[in-house]
Amino acid sequence: MISVSNLVKEFEVDDGSKVAVDGISFDLAEGEFFTLLGPSGCGKTTTLRSIAGLEKPTSGTISIDGRKVFEDRVLVPANRRELGMVFQSYAVWPHMSVFDNVAFPLTVAKERLTKTAIRKRVHETLELVDLGGLEDRMSTQLSGGQQQRLSVARALVRQPKLLLLDEPLSNLDAKLRERMRTELRVIQQRVGITTLFVTHDQLEALSMSDRVAVMNDGHIEQVGEPQEVYHDPATAFVAHFIGGANMFEGVVESIESDGSAVINTELGPILGRGLHGLQVGGKAVAAIHLEDVQLTTDAASAATRNNVFDGTITLSLFNGPSINYIVRIGPLEIEAQLGGYDAYENGTQVKVVFPKRFIRILSEDNAAAEIAKEDKADQ
Amino acid sequence: MTKVDPAHDPAVTLENQIPDSDDKPRRIRITGRGLYMFGTVALLVYLILGPLGVLIFSSFKKTEGTLPFEAASEWTLENYQDVFLSTSTYEVMGNTAIYAAGALILSFTIAIALAWLVERTDMPGRTTIYILVIAALGIPAVIAGISWGLLGNPRIGVVNVFIRDLFGMEGQGPFNVFSLFGMIVVQAITMVPVTFLLIAGAFRAMDASLEEASVVSGGSFRQTTSRITLPVLAPAILSAFIYQIVTVVESFDIPLVLGLRAGISVLSTQVFLEVIPVGGLPNYGVASTFSVLMLVLALGPLIYYQRIIARAERYSTVTGKDYRRKRYSLGKWKPLAIGGVFVYILLALILPLGILLWTSLIPFYQIPSAAAMEMVSLKAYREMFESPFFLESLWNTLAVGVSVAIAAMLIGMMTAWIVVRMSTKWSKGLDVLAYTPHAMPGVIIGTSILLIYLVFPIGIHGTIWIIVIALATQYTSLSTRSMNGSISQIQVGLEEAGEVSGASQSQIFRKILLPLIFPPFINGMLLIFLLAIRNLTLALILSSPDSVLLSVLIFTRWDAGQTEEAAALGMVMVTITLILAVFLRRSTAFGEPR
Numbered sequence: 007m008i009s010v011s012n013l014v015k016e017f018e019v020d021d022g023s024k025v026a027v028d029g030i031s032f033d034l035a036e037g038e039f040f041t042l043l044g045p046s047g048c049g050k051t052t053t054l055r056s057i058a059g060l061e062k063p064t065s066g067t068i069s070i071d072g073r074k075v076f077e078d079r080v081l082v083p084a085n086r087r088e089l090g091m092v093f094q095s096y097a098v099w100p101h102m103s104v105f106d107n108v109a110f111p112l113t114v115a116k117e118r119l120t121k122t123a124i125r126k127r128v129h130e131t132l133e134l135v136d137l138g139g140l141e142d143r144m145s146t147q148l149s150g151g152q153q154q155r156l157s158v159a160r161a162l163v164r165q166p167k168l169l170l171l172d173e174p175l176s177n178l179d180a181k182l183r184e185r186m187r188t189e190l191r192v193i194q195q196r197v198g199i200t201t202l203f204v205t206h207d208q209l210e211a212l213s214m215s216d217r218v219a220v221m222n223d224g225h226i227e228q229v230g231e232p233q234e235v236y237h238d239p240a241t242a243f244v245a246h247f248i249g250g251a252n253m254f255e256g257v258v259e260s261i262e263s264d265g266s267a268v269i270n271t272e273l274g275p276i277l278g279r280g281l282h283g284l285q286v287g288g289k290a291v292a293a294i295h296l297e298d299v300q301l302t303t304d305a306a307s308a309a310t311r312n313n314v315f316d317g318t319i320t321l322s323l324f325n326g327p328s329i330n331y332i333v334r335i336g337p338l339e340i341e342a343q344l345g346g347y348d349a350y351e352n353g354t355q356v357k358v359v360f361p362k363r364f365i366r367i368l369s370e371d372n373a374a375a376e377i378a379k380e381d382k383a384d385q
Numbered sequence: 386m387t388k389v390d391p392a393h394d395p396a397v398t399l400e401n402q403i404p405d406s407d408d409k410p411r412r413i414r415i416t417g418r419g420l421y422m423f424g425t426v427a428l429l430v431y432l433i434l435g436p437l438g439v440l441i442f443s444s445f446k447k448t449e450g451t452l453p454f455e456a457a458s459e460w461t462l463e464n465y466q467d468v469f470l471s472t473s474t475y476e477v478m479g480n481t482a483i484y485a486a487g488a489l490i491l492s493f494t495i496a497i498a499l500a501w502l503v504e505r506t507d508m509p510g511r512t513t514i515y516i517l518v519i520a521a522l523g524i525p526a527v528i529a530g531i532s533w534g535l536l537g538n539p540r541i542g543v544v545n546v547f548i549r550d551l552f553g554m555e556g557q558g559p560f561n562v563f564s565l566f567g568m569i570v571v572q573a574i575t576m577v578p579v580t581f582l583l584i585a586g587a588f589r590a591m592d593a594s595l596e597e598a599s600v601v602s603g604g605s606f607r608q609t610t611s612r613i614t615l616p617v618l619a620p621a622i623l624s625a626f627i628y629q630i631v632t633v634v635e636s637f638d639i640p641l642v643l644g645l646r647a648g649i650s651v652l653s654t655q656v657f658l659e660v661i662p663v664g665g666l667p668n669y670g671v672a673s674t675f676s677v678l679m680l681v682l683a684l685g686p687l688i689y690y691q692r693i694i695a696r697a698e699r700y701s702t703v704t705g706k707d708y709r710r711k712r713y714s715l716g717k718w719k720p721l722a723i724g725g726v727f728v729y730i731l732l733a734l735i736l737p738l739g740i741l742l743w744t745s746l747i748p749f750y751q752i753p754s755a756a757a758m759e760m761v762s763l764k765a766y767r768e769m770f771e772s773p774f775f776l777e778s779l780w781n782t783l784a785v786g787v788s789v790a791i792a793a794m795l796i797g798m799m800t801a802w803i804v805v806r807m808s809t810k811w812s813k814g815l816d817v818l819a820y821t822p823h824a825m826p827g828v829i830i831g832t833s834i835l836l837i838y839l840v841f842p843i844g845i846h847g848t849i850w851i852i853v854i855a856l857a858t859q860y861t862s863l864s865t866r867s868m869n870g871s872i873s874q875i876q877v878g879l880e881e882a883g884e885v886s887g888a889s890q891s892q893i894f895r896k897i898l899l900p901l902i903f904p905p906f907i908n909g910m911l912l913i914f915l916l917a918i919r920n921l922t923l924a925l926i927l928s929s930p931d932s933v934l935l936s937v938l939i940f941t942r943w944d945a946g947q948t949e950e951a952a953a954l955g956m957v958m959v960t961i962t963l964i965l966a967v968f969l970r971r972s973t974a975f976g977e978p979r
Contacts, residue, residue: 060597084600097598101616110612111602160602170601 007200008034008057008168013066015052026052028224029066034200039191041203043211044221045247050204051172053221057202058091058170059084071167085114090161090199091170094177096153098145098160105141107156108132111164131163134193151182158190162197169194171203175210187214208248212236220244238281242368245293252299252340254292255370258284267367273335277312278365289370298364299342301331301356308357313365317358319350333358422811425799429818432796432858436833437825440673440680443836448670464674473650480565481651484640485633487569488576493626495573495729496580502722504588506713514726515585516967521733522578523966525919527936528955530642531943532737533571535744537562543740546752563647572639574733580629587621606713627686628823634683635826637922642943652679653922656828660835660926669836676829683824738959744952765953774938775954781849782918782935785856789917790910792857797864798872798906804865805872816865823862827922830859835927847929855923860913867912871905908969915965919958 015027027049034040042050055061057068059075059082068076070089075082090111099107108128112119119127132138135155140148148156154174161169174190175183191214194201205211211218212232219229220243228240239245246253256271258280267280269292276292284290301317308314320339321332329349331342335358342358350356447461468474502508503515524532536544539561548559561567595617599609615622637653645654652675659672715722743753746761769775797819804816822830834855838846845851875898883893924934935958942951 058597058601060601084597085603085605087601088603089601091598091601093594093598095592095594097592097594099595099598099613099617101619110599110604114599114602114604114608114612157598160598164603 007036007038007071008202009067009069010053010057011067013053013056013068014064015049015056015061016064025224027056027063030221030224030226032219032226032229034202037198037200039194039201039203039214039216041205041211041215041218042221043205043208043218043247046206048221049224050206050221054170054172054202054204057168058089059087088164088166089168089170090164090166092154092157092161092172092174094173096157096174096177098148098153098156100144100146102145103141104132104137104143104145104148104156107145108159108163111160115164127163128159131159134162134196135159136189150178151186154178154186155189158193162193162199167200169199169201171201173205175205175207183210190214212248220247222247239293239366239368240281242291242293242370245291245366245368249295250341251293251295254338256290256292258286258288258290258367258369261286266362269367272338273315276360276365276367277362278360278367279363280367284367284369290367291370292360293366293368294360294364296330296341296343297328298361299333299340300359300361301333301342301344301350302359303350303354303356305357308359311359312362313360315358315360317356319352319354319356321352322349324349418807421799422803422807425796425803426811426815428796429800429815429861432854432861433818433821433825435837436830436858437680437821439836440676440829440833443669443673443833444677446670448668461670464670467671468674468678477650477652477655480644480649481634483565484568484572484651485630487565488572488633488636489626489629491569491573492576492580492629493584493622496577496584497622499577499581499726499729500585500588502726504585506715506722508715508722508726509719514730517730517734518581519578519969520963520966521575522915522969523963524575524734524737524959525921525936525962526572526575526636526638527642527919527921527940528741528959529571529575529737530639531939531951531955532740533562533567534643534646534943535740535750535948536736537567537571539563541750541752543752544736561647563643565644565647565649568639568643568649571643572633572636575639576629576632577729577733579632580625583625583628584618584622587618587625591617627689630686631683631824631826634679635828635922637827641921641925642940652682653826653828656826656832657922657926660828660832669832672832673836676826676832679826680824680829683826687820687824741952741955741959744949745956746949748949750948765949769950769953769957774933778933778935778938779957781932785849785853785924785934786914786918788850788853789856789860790914792853793860793864793913794868794906794909796857796861797866797868797909798902800861800865801868801872805869806877816869819865820862822859825859827859827920828926830855831923831926834858847931849932849934852924852927852932852934855927856917856920859920859923860916863916864909864913867905867909868902871902875901911965911969915962915969919962 010033011031012029013027013031014025014029016023016025030049030053032040042053044050052061056063056076057070062081063076065078066076067074070087073082074080075087099110102110105128108131109124112124112127128141129138132141135158137152137155137159140152145153145156154177157174171190175186178186187210203211203214212235215232217229218232218235220227220235222243228235228244230238230240235244236248239248242253245251254269254271254273254276256269256276259268259270259275261267261280261284265280266277267284267290268275268277269290271292278292278294301319302308315335317333317335317340319331320334323330324346326346328343328346331344331350333340333342333356340358444464445460445462447459447463499514499518503511503518508514536542537560539545539557542560542562545558545560548554562571591614596609596613599613604612635653637657640649640651640654641657644651650658656672656675656679659675660667660669662668744750745765746763747757748760748762748764751757800815800819804812804819834851835846838851845854879897879901880893883897888896918934919936921936921940924937925940928934928937935954939951939954939958942948942954
């Protein structure tokens, strides 16, 4: 449906140029919901804008529905690419009514529909996004959530082959964002439109997408289904960015034939699943999601297991469905997330267990540097 | 706003029943606040409503040979009859309408084109163009008028002679700057910088994704421009337009310098001629009636303006992240755009300054040529510096400029503080009151203040201080507007954080607000200083032999045909104002395009 290959975009800055997108390639299947996920400045929005035609890439090729829209000598302008796009700011035209906003793409089209046909199509599209009956309102009289839906209707009214969503949920408040997440996905599946979604929110990416591409610093770190990206991260960056895991740096001690590996860390040896190109003696990190860490005061049962450490609860935060704990183990502090019923008091001595199947050991690949950079971007 | 006796104030009684009420210190503040508000309101009423009242009063008094306040002056409707029954009134109004419409349309066309090129396209040298356009603020209207009087003189004007030589034409022309058309063109050129500033901000602030959404929806460049860009910018352009209507109706310098020589009167020059007639005695009654008429004409658009502002606020929508703005590529139109901008800079800056310099260097005016080059001398400057008149007027001008800048900004800050921070029923009314001087053309303020201090025996008539009062009144609207903006940008939270940290009201003012308000305050002072020293209207109406300002001296020399002296004085004025205009730009550098 869409094919992007070796896309490069350099921006001119005061002293030379900056590479925003560094040769990325990916394909979208018909009807797929595909997400570009990454921290701000990773090049995801530039990629989307290049596909929309709002940005001229430096090199590479982009084709939409079998038609080359960008290649060496080909540059189809944005208004001839026939796609729908939802902007982060919604870009709802303030001087137009709801109807005029949605009808605009039909009224500027080369093949004009009749007035009746336009009215019918606008009405149907507004019904689809649950804005039926608001045709005559001025667009600025709508609430934030309604403006968002108006902007979706405007993107869909031409029945394009491709829908581009540029962080459409980031201007909504938390409650509404959660609802619109579901609603957008429902609309997308009902219409069956191929969708490219850009976000920095991993929850949005994981819950809405068929596939996710995790981007970092202009390149793609991993492409996969949400479960795959979450449970089997290809790189330390992905492990850290998705699900905010505990990470322990160390040196690989041994690799077993069944794929498991041992890494020597500050805490001592940790046994886990070895992933992707580990080498004995090489630098690596062990990663475990917060909710996979187990805490127990039952020393006897803990003694029978791997990866057991003595820890002290230093802080607990109750979130409703779960409790987050900060646990001090020797020189380090780790984070754990447990069900919301049995609370440990601060100061409780616990056994911390990292179940072997939940520990992913990844070769480092400058992971530390990237994580440091990503932490900075968060601030 | 009077002080409330605490013993009889029900709020205080109630408060006494609640011993721990934290309202106690606030009570003291309210009375202090009340005094402050009362003082500010009284000052504004005195400065603004006083002159207005006198004007309306005088328009109903018989003033042939008398002053409106004298016992001999009777109540009458004669002034209104004189004004409305005279055919010349309608001619003057017709001239004013054509002049205003022409200058507005021309200046907006130029300013919109410049703003679009600078803010939204890949025009080369954008920053330089921006600086040059704003620098044109440094050419006072009276000097633009004089320069163009020299350039566009149908017989010996440089532009005309050049065109005649180029096309082998004979006789006079082709342009005559001493005409309604000439006045329109020169007025439009002088209005471009402010119009540009008002509009460029809107072009810059517009959310680019509004246009991108149109392009992605299949809209062509033409469709996007006509159906999205211009309509979205319409409120901003319209409000700038209405703001400038008032400017053009009250404009005085160019009609005076170029229009009167051709016998063309507009309302502002008509009032001036009644107050300071060429022969005979002033008729303050008729002048006042003309002023009332002019005020009504200026007030209408202004009331509409207030409503536009409200609507413009409604237009504000959610804005997205600050994405690197994409500029339109001019492509093959680039040479045309560069040529157009060059012609504007030539007309607005290079030619007027060039002719002024040239004229100041030769003993009597003639077309620049190799032969004339040999006559170049600094004689005019030498004589100027030896003349006691010049040094006195320069000193007067600087004293007036500094006094007006300080006075107007202080009044503006006091008013803005009430309007923005103390939301009482007074705030809105005070805002409108402070804005009224913008609708009061200079000749009206000048006339009414002249009338007031002819009668009030406080001895400022004929001194520079009457000019200071008049200018401070005139620029109160501008200073209040700018301080309104600056104060509302300071979050209330900053003051509250100071209060919670234990600071007293005066500490909050000194340590938090003053440092924050200082930069815009200084910038406002610079702007008002610049406007005050280039103002001719008030200086001319209110001047006496003891209070001559530079602008008046320039005009009287020009009027008396002493062209090279006027030009030399003009060079001194332009040197000061150009430096100020560029400096003004520096101190607002954050508002520039990137």
